[in-house]
Amino acid sequence: MKIQFDVLRKSRELVLKELEGLTIAQIHTTPIGFKNNIAWNVAHLVVTQQLLHYKLSGLNPLCPDDLIEAHKKGTMPTKTFTAEEFEEVKELLVALPDTLEEDYQAGIFKNYQEYPTSTGFVLNAIENAIPFNNFHEGIHYGIIRSIKKFL
Numbered sequence: 001m002k003i004q005f006d007v008l009r010k011s012r013e014l015v016l017k018e019l020e021g022l023t024i025a026q027i028h029t030t031p032i033g034f035k036n037n038i039a040w041n042v043a044h045l046v047v048t049q050q051l052l053h054y055k056l057s058g059l060n061p062l063c064p065d066d067l068i069e070a071h072k073k074g075t076m077p078t079k080t081f082t083a084e085e086f087e088e089v090k091e092l093l094v095a096l097p098d099t100l101e102e103d104y105q106a107g108i109f110k111n112y113q114e115y116p117t118s119t120g121f122v123l124n125a126i127e128n129a130i131p132f133n134n135f136h137e138g139i140h141y142g143i144i145r146s147i148k149k150f151l
Contacts, residue, residue: 005101011137031150043071057109
């Protein structure tokens with residue numbers, strides 16, 4: 001599993017690199033043909049990881065409920081972050097993979113509620129959810145890169 005945590009950290013490093021040089025207005029721009037913006041995608045990565053790993057394991061997510069409600073699957077951008085708020089989202093993006101690895105090693109993920117994903121994968125254990133989340137993050141990394149081309 002170590003490689004999966006390393007992949008997650010690397011994926012998030014790449015996302016942060018894509019944010020370099022962008023203004024707060026740019027990260028909130030939704031180009032024509034897209035359903036969301038870069039800010040939403042970044043917050044969605046934080047939220048989805050927490051829901052797939054913690055919530056489906058019967059544990060409390062480690063990010064605010066309002067962030068979850070505004071950025072979970074099926075939502076669209078409704079929140080405009082201040083620069084300070086978006087910094088907090090980026091801090092979660094960076095810190096939560098380490099917490100996940102520590103919690104996994106501590107064995108806190110004992111139960112898992114089966115979850116059929118929209119891509120057809122059925123998650124039934126944390127050991128399935130971690131690599132699936134990495135796949136999901138790769139999709140959104142590509143979306144972020146695509147949006148950036150239209151800014």
